[in-house]
Amino acid sequence: MGKPSDLALALESLRRALREQVVPLLPHMDETQEFPDSVRGLLTELGLLTLVVPEAHGGLGSSLTDLCRVIEELARWDASIAVFVQAHATALRPLLLAGSPEQRRAFFGPVVEQGRLFAFALTEPHAGSDAAAIAARAEPAGDDCVLSGRKRFVTNGGIADYYLAFARTGPGRKGLTAFVVPARSPGLSVGKRENKMGLRASPTTDLFLEGVRIPAAHRIGAEGQGFALLTATLTASRPTIAAQAVGLAQGALDTAVRYAMEREQFGQPIGSFQGIRFMLAEMATAVEAARALLYRAAACHDEGVPSPALSAMAKLFASDTAMRVTTDAVQILGGYGYLKDYPVERFMRDAKVTQIFEGTNQIMRLVIAKDLLGRSRE
Amino acid sequence: MKVLVLVKQVPDTATQVKVGSDPRAIATTGITWIVSPYDEFAVEEALRIREKRGTGEVVAVSGGPERVKEALRSCLAMGADRAVHVLDPALEGADTLTTARVLAAVIQQEAPQLVLTGRQAIDDDTGAVGAQVAELLGWPCLSWIMEEAIAEDGATVRAGRQVEGALELFDLPLPCVLTAQKGLNEPRYPTLKGIMGAKKKEIKELGPGDLGVNVDGPQLELVRLEALPPRPPGRIIPGEPKEAVRELVRVLREEAKAI
Ligand SMILES: Cc1cc2nc3c(=O)[nH]c(=O)nc-3n(C[C@H](O)[C@H](O)[C@H](O)COP(=O)(O)OP(=O)(O)OC[C@H]3O[C@@H](n4cnc5c(N)ncnc54)[C@H](O)[C@@H]3O)c2cc1C
Numbered sequence: 332m333g334k335p336s337d338l339a340l341a342l343e344s345l346r347r348a349l350r351e352q353v354v355p356l357l358p359h360m361d362e363t364q365e366f367p368d369s370v371r372g373l374l375t376e377l378g379l380l381t382l383v384v385p386e387a388h389g390g391l392g393s394s395l396t397d398l399c400r401v402i403e404e405l406a407r408w409d410a411s412i413a414v415f416v417q418a419h420a421t422a423l424r425p426l427l428l429a430g431s432p433e434q435r436r437a438f439f440g441p442v443v444e445q446g447r448l449f450a451f452a453l454t455e456p457h458a459g460s461d462a463a464a465i466a467a468r469a470e471p472a473g474d475d476c477v478l479s480g481r482k483r484f485v486t487n488g489g490i491a492d493y494y495l496a497f498a499r500t501g502p503g504r505k506g507l508t509a510f511v512v513p514a515r516s517p518g519l520s521v522g523k524r525e526n527k528m529g530l531r532a533s534p535t536t537d538l539f540l541e542g543v544r545i546p547a548a549h550r551i552g553a554e555g556q557g558f559a560l561l562t563a564t565l566t567a568s569r570p571t572i573a574a575q576a577v578g579l580a581q582g583a584l585d586t587a588v589r590y591a592m593e594r595e596q597f598g599q600p601i602g603s604f605q606g607i608r609f610m611l612a613e614m615a616t617a618v619e620a621a622r623a624l625l626y627r628a629a630a631c632h633d634e635g636v637p638s639p640a641l642s643a644m645a646k647l648f649a650s651d652t653a654m655r656v657t658t659d660a661v662q663i664l665g666g667y668g669y670l671k672d673y674p675v676e677r678f679m680r681d682a683k684v685t686q687i688f689e690g691t692n693q694i695m696r697l698v699i700a701k702d703l704l705g706r707s708r709e
Numbered sequence: 710m711k712v713l714v715l716v717k718q719v720p721d722t723a724t725q726v727k728v729g730s731d732p733r734a735i736a737t738t739g740i741t742w743i744v745s746p747y748d749e750f751a752v753e754e755a756l757r758i759r760e761k762r763g764t765g766e767v768v769a770v771s772g773g774p775e776r777v778k779e780a781l782r783s784c785l786a787m788g789a790d791r792a793v794h795v796l797d798p799a800l801e802g803a804d805t806l807t808t809a810r811v812l813a814a815v816i817q818q819e820a821p822q823l824v825l826t827g828r829q830a831i832d833d834d835t836g837a838v839g840a841q842v843a844e845l846l847g848w849p850c851l852s853w854i855m856e857e858a859i860a861e862d863g864a865t866v867r868a869g870r871q872v873e874g875a876l877e878l879f880d881l882p883l884p885c886v887l888t889a890q891k892g893l894n895e896p897r898y899p900t901l902k903g904i905m906g907a908k909k910k911e912i913k914e915l916g917p918g919d920l921g922v923n924v925d926g927p928q929l930e931l932v933r934l935e936a937l938p939p940r941p942p943g944r945i946i947p948g949e950p951k952e953a954v955r956e957l958v959r960v961l962r963e964e965a966k967a968i
């Protein structure tokens with residue numbers, strides 16, 4: 332997004348808008364699992380849905396590095412608002428990688444002009460870690476395509492205007508294809524909002540496709556190119572999960588540092604006890620290390636040499652760091668950290684999913700090991 | 710219609726102000742600088758005037774060191790069309806009359822139909838510059854406005870200011886100077902798109918020679934800033950509410966003599 336000073340100005344503006352308009356709503360959003368229209372409106376108005384849309388289409392044309400900076404800033408306040416932007420950006424990635432000029436015009440236009448939202452629909456009941464096992468089918472019907480199947484765990488489900496869905500057009504890995512499915516298509520419906528441990532304000536739903544007819548022109552990339560497109564998309568997307576993890580870890584750390592300076596026990600601030608000081612020092616070091624790795628992965632992508640292994644390392648390390656740092660932040664706040672009066676327990680619940688989605692951390696290890704050793708014959 | 714907005718860059722409202730090593734200034738290390746909030750109302754109002762009329766130009770003007778460009782960029786990101794930055798060492802530590810002279814000279818060059826600014830800057834709170842600029846130009850000035858509506862022909866403006874229990878409405882001929890009170894509007898946040906677009910907008914820099922203003926030193930000379938004595942700590946009155954209230958009333962009457 333241009334010079335660092337522009338980004339600094341953008342982040343400052345973002346911070347201020349969030350502090351004034353969103354932060355006061357967060358406890359309520361967490362409690363009720365609501366994602367208020369006012370919050371969607373504000374994030375849209377600020378331009379966050381157009382971050383990855385190319386400048387030629389009226390977007391901001393952000394690098395992956397800048398996208399990660401914005402997501403990190405959002406997550407410092409709340410992971411649910413970060414993932415609203417993150418999942419949308421991930422769903423647009425296949426269009427950036429393989430969309431035809433007509434498709435880019437057709438789908439980026441509504442995002443920029445009308446604030447239309449995308450969601451990413453890959454996971455299925457029997458295909459989580461094993462993404463190549465998906466069963467949703469896409470069958471040709473004249474100039475159209477008919478999609479049938481059930482998707483699970485769709486972030487932005489029910490509030491999205493378009494679903495980037497993967498479906499089977501043939502057997503095996505080479506039989507996967509990506510499609511853009513408009514939310515208002517007949518035969519498309521969404522399930523109830525899942526009741527979650529964390530990320531509660533972010534809607535997660537099933538997506539039911541029952542004979543959904545879409546124009547064949549909504550197919551992104553060539554038929555059978557879906558798995559390759561998925562791999563490239565996840566390589567670009569995993570650093571944004573890492574950014575979410577680093578942001579929320581930083582948010583928890585900031586709260587813990589402030590608390591340690593204020594809370595007194597044994598006649599002095601708990602921040603003067605070595606036991607607390609060393610904890611905070613280690614937390615800060617881990618967050619910085621995760622941040623460095625994440626921006627290295629993003630920089631490789633931006634320099635045209637995306638690395639699946641580096642992206643996986645960034646997500647693995649940042650999400651494990653977020654889990655540890657948020658747990659320690661709760662510890663530093665003592666009994667008060669366990670209450671909903673402070674945001675650290677929410678950060679701790681939100682941290683967990685960063686070790687799970689867009690590939691669990693076991694899967695991250697598989698990706699890294701494959702890069703080191705080649706494919707396993709297990 | 711061309712609307713010119715005078716903005717000042719000030720320390721963020723959350724700043725812990727400390728007297729600097731030069732006792733006539735505050736310590737500026739580590740300060741975050743922002744556009745003075747009342748000036749933001751002025752910028753917002755100017756943008757709304759342009760949007761309502763469908764045409765026009767909004768020019769943001771500020772004087773001060775290089776960092777002031779950030780404040781101007783933020784006005785451009787909100788939607789101002791261009792900016793003017795007066796970069797003159799004589800403005801460092803200038804009194805309000807000097808500042809007003811410089812700004813009045815810019816206004817004469819730019820010849821807008823309307824000048825908007827905040828009712829005061831939140832750093833030194835003098836509240837003088839808007840009125841002084843109007844005086845130097847010989848233009849009418851209405852301060853602390855809560856609303857305004859420019860006549861369709863662009864010849865006059867009706868503006869309201871809040872007074873005890875009422876809204877005072879005035880008609881003024883244009884050009885004039887209006888200063889903004891809180892409540893005039895809700896300023897928009899600079900969008901990411903606005904911030905990117907701001908890069909391409911012009912910030913014209915004017916130096917000492919460019920305005921033909923003779924700056925002959927401040928008439929108001931700042932002697933020094935004195936830190937206030939630390940506030941005595943609060944006192945907690947313990948005990949059952951009933952007795953505590955009785956004690957509080959006694960203290961307020963006999964010791965503080967407040968009631
Ligand atoms: C809040 C939330 C939002 C989500 N959003 C989206 C979304 O927007 N779009 C989308 O498509 N999906 C989304 N997901 C789904 C997510 O990507 C999957 O949950 C994740 O990939 C894991 O799949 P699974 O839940 O089926 O677990 P499983 O694959 O059943 O894994 C269960 C456990 O087995 C382990 N495991 C599996 N295979 C191996 C192996 N080969 N070696 C070692 N261990 C293994 C896993 O690591 C895990 O610990 C979301 C999930 C959540 C919780």
Ligand SMILES: Cc1cc2nc3c(=O)[nH]c(=O)nc-3n(C[C@H](O)[C@H](O)[C@H](O)COP(=O)(O)OP(=O)(O)OC[C@H]3O[C@@H](n4cnc5c(N)ncnc54)[C@H](O)[C@@H]3O)c2cc1C
Binds near residue numbers: 605606664665667669
């Ligand atoms: C769900 C719940 C139920 C509870 N139930 C009860 C109950 O039934 N009865 C009851 O009396 N209490 C109860 N408590 C209170 C609980 O025992 C206290 O929260 C706990 O003792 C910690 O005190 P604190 O929260 O004031 O934290 P603090 O004492 O303020 O500690 C904050 C942090 O500083 C650390 N710390 C403090 N001093 C030092 C030191 N000298 N060196 C190094 N680190 C230090 C602590 O380990 C902690 O990490 C409950 C708390 C919870 C959350």
